[in-house]
Amino acid sequence: MAAGFRLTEIAVNPFQQSESEVIVGFDAVGMRYGRGPEILKDVSFQLKRGSFTFLTGPSGAGKTSLLRLIYMAHKASRGVVQHFGHDTAGLQRKDLPDLRRRIGVVFQEFRMLDHLSVFENVALPLRVAGQKRASYAEDVAELVSWVGLAHHMESRPATLSGGEQQRVAIARAVVNQPELLIADEPTGNVDPDMARRLLRLFVELNRLGTTVLIATHDLTLVRALDAPVMSLADGRLTYRDRAA
Amino acid sequence: MSEDEKSPPAPPSGGHARLLPPDAGRDRPLFIVSAILVFLACLAALGARSTWTSSERWMDDLDGSLTVQIRPIEGRDADQDAIDIAREISELPGVTRADARSRADSEMLLEPWFGTSGLPSDLPVPVLIDVVLDDPDGVPLDEIADILETAGIDADIDDHGRWSDAVARASQLARLLAFGLLALILGAAAAVIAFAARASLVARRDVADALHIVGATDSYVAGLFQRRFFSLGVKAGATGAIFAALIAILVAVGGNNADALYFLPELLFSPFEIVALAMAPLIAGGVAALSARLAVEEELRKRW
Ligand SMILES: Nc1ncnc2c1ncn2[C@@H]1O[C@H](COP(=O)(O)OP(=O)(O)OP(=O)(O)O)[C@@H](O)[C@H]1O
Ligand SMILES: [Mg+2]
Numbered sequence: 266m267a268a269g270f271r272l273t274e275i276a277v278n279p280f281q282q283s284e285s286e287v288i289v290g291f292d293a294v295g296m297r298y299g300r301g302p303e304i305l306k307d308v309s310f311q312l313k314r315g316s317f318t319f320l321t322g323p324s325g326a327g328k329t330s331l332l333r334l335i336y337m338a339h340k341a342s343r344g345v346v347q348h349f350g351h352d353t354a355g356l357q358r359k360d361l362p363d364l365r366r367r368i369g370v371v372f373q374e375f376r377m378l379d380h381l382s383v384f385e386n387v388a389l390p391l392r393v394a395g396q397k398r399a400s401y402a403e404d405v406a407e408l409v410s411w412v413g414l415a416h417h418m419e420s421r422p423a424t425l426s427g428g429e430q431q432r433v434a435i436a437r438a439v440v441n442q443p444e445l446l447i448a449d450e451p452t453g454n455v456d457p458d459m460a461r462r463l464l465r466l467f468v469e470l471n472r473l474g475t476t477v478l479i480a481t482h483d484l485t486l487v488r489a490l491d492a493p494v495m496s497l498a499d500g501r502l503t504y505r506d507r508a509a
Numbered sequence: 510m511s512e513d514e515k516s517p518p519a520p521p522s523g524g525h526a527r528l529l530p531p532d533a534g535r536d537r538p539l540f541i542v543s544a545i546l547v548f549l550a551c552l553a554a555l556g557a558r559s560t561w562t563s564s565e566r567w568m569d570d571l572d573g574s575l576t577v578q579i580r581p582i583e584g585r586d587a588d589q590d591a592i593d594i595a596r597e598i599s600e601l602p603g604v605t606r607a608d609a610r611s612r613a614d615s616e617m618l619l620e621p622w623f624g625t626s627g628l629p630s631d632l633p634v635p636v637l638i639d640v641v642l643d644d645p646d647g648v649p650l651d652e653i654a655d656i657l658e659t660a661g662i663d664a665d666i667d668d669h670g671r672w673s674d675a676v677a678r679a680s681q682l683a684r685l686l687a688f689g690l691l692a693l694i695l696g697a698a699a700a701v702i703a704f705a706a707r708a709s710l711v712a713r714r715d716v717a718d719a720l721h722i723v724g725a726t727d728s729y730v731a732g733l734f735q736r737r738f739f740s741l742g743v744k745a746g747a748t749g750a751i752f753a754a755l756i757a758i759l760v761a762v763g764g765n766n767a768d769a770l771y772f773l774p775e776l777l778f779s780p781f782e783i784v785a786l787a788m789a790p791l792i793a794g795g796v797a798a799l800s801a802r803l804a805v806e807e808e809l810r811k812r813w
Contacts (some may be wrong), residue, residue, distance in 0.1 A: 328665060338718075365724040380527075389723050393729055402520035418520070
């Protein structure tokens with residue numbers, strides 16, 4: 266499936282550094298929007314390098330909010346959040362871009378730039394990192410065709426189906442070979458068959474060394490793998506490692 | 510997903526699309542306001558410049574000369590006195606020329622008040638000596654007074670000090686006004702553009718957010734807005750400057766020969782004016798780019 270694609274070159278052995286390296290760590294984290302109620306309460310967990318984890322919970326439980334803390338769109342109102350060993354509380358705004366480039370995000374609502382083509386949307390992380398088009402054009406084209414959209418390279422995202430947009434979003438999230446991939450409801454807009462294919466894509470990326478966290482309330486998706494599951498309910502998180 | 514894709518697909522040809530979508534006419538009012546502000550700024554700059562030159566000329570004319578006014582004394586020939594004194598003054602160091610005017614000249618000056626029929630010959634009329642100086646600062650007032658005293662002649666020396674003080678104050682004020690006006694207009698332009706840049710950032714929040722999520726720095730995002738507003742400023746600046754140039758040409762062609770223009774700011778074309786008008790688009794672009802950048806950076810800083 267990934268024949269020839271450069272993702273095969275990332276972290277040939279992702280476990281080389283340390284099998285228990287913590288990519289993201291939360292300790293007794295609370296979070297609220299403005300002066301609103303606390304959405305997350307005493308949330309503690311760790312994402313280890315190379316792990317594959319589900320985040321579930323009913324609608325409104327705070328999955329997206331938790332992910333916002335992980336991709337640094339929001340600050341925790343209490344507790345300690347760590348990214349790649351850095352305490353987020355001590356970070357300055359200027360430190361964020363470098364950390365964000367190590368995290369790929371697939372948004373619930375995609376957040377594509379509709380005036381750009383599929384190709385340019387996928388290339389965006391490389392472009393803002395200052396890379397030259399010539400240096401990445403072929404890799405991006407290959408990635409776009411890897412997610413099955415070769416014939417939509419120059420289409421506008423808005424003209425694609427939900428599942429197709431989902432795959433553009435995934436391609437954009439992984440194009441700069443992030444260490445951590447987080448996906449918010451990545452199968453929310455697709456039929457079960459496409460959902461399975463997208464899940465296979467995530468498993469493949471995980472096999473190549475990417476740490477993956479998928480937020481979903483789709484339990485059939487969760488049952489398809491025996492990856493550990495974190496569940497949110499009433500703002501509290503419980504952790505279940507089904508393999509153990 | 511793509512088992513059926515055999516050879517790797519070619520990336521689309523062509524360059525980058527703009528990251529900030531074109532604003533589809535939303536910038537037009539801003540463009541018009543900016544062009545008008547640049548137009549006014551150009552007029553203010555040309556006005557400031559010609560005020561400067563005019564006032565310098567007034568000062569030179571006044572500073573470089575003085576007048577000696579000889580009051581006639583019973584039993585003396587004022588005309589002859591004037592000629593003698595003028596010769597002595599012209600020998601003083603620092604004096605370029607000293608010309609005695611005759612009683613006839615004085616009568617001519619008085620004509621507007623007394624008519625052309627001539628003054629009664631026994632009416633005492635002061636006689637004037639025009640003195641032109643080499644150096645406006647080295648006025649030989651004391652020496653001239655000595656000469657007059659030695660000759661026993663009753664005379665006033667007018668070094669135009671009264672006038673040049675008044676003119677100096679007036680032109681100082683005119684300069685201040687002109688530059689103040691210019692500064693105000695530039696400030697207004699910067700404020701309008703900063704406001705527009707903030708609005709534009711809010712309108713394009715999706716773009717800014719998407720860019721941040723994929724790791725763009727604030728200065729990268731601000732740079733996008735900076736470039737957009739730079740080109741808007743250059744275009745508005747060029748438009749405003751062209752209109753200002755048209756006005757300047759009309760004024761220069763239309764009113765050049767009127768004597769009154771001596772005291773009016775004139776908008777004549779000199780290298781300074783041409784350079785100023787040519788710089789206007791760049792300055793406008795620079796002001797627009799800078800204020801957009803600062804506004805957007807400040808706005809982004811509030812976010813973490
Ligand atoms: N920007 C916001 N401002 C204020 N409250 C918010 C904001 N975003 C979310 N919330 C609130 O936070 C709570 C959790 O929302 P969140 O989007 O995290 O839930 P979710 O688990 O992702 O739900 P879903 O499965 O429907 O996507 C909700 O009660 C919501 O009203
Ligand atoms: Mg959500």
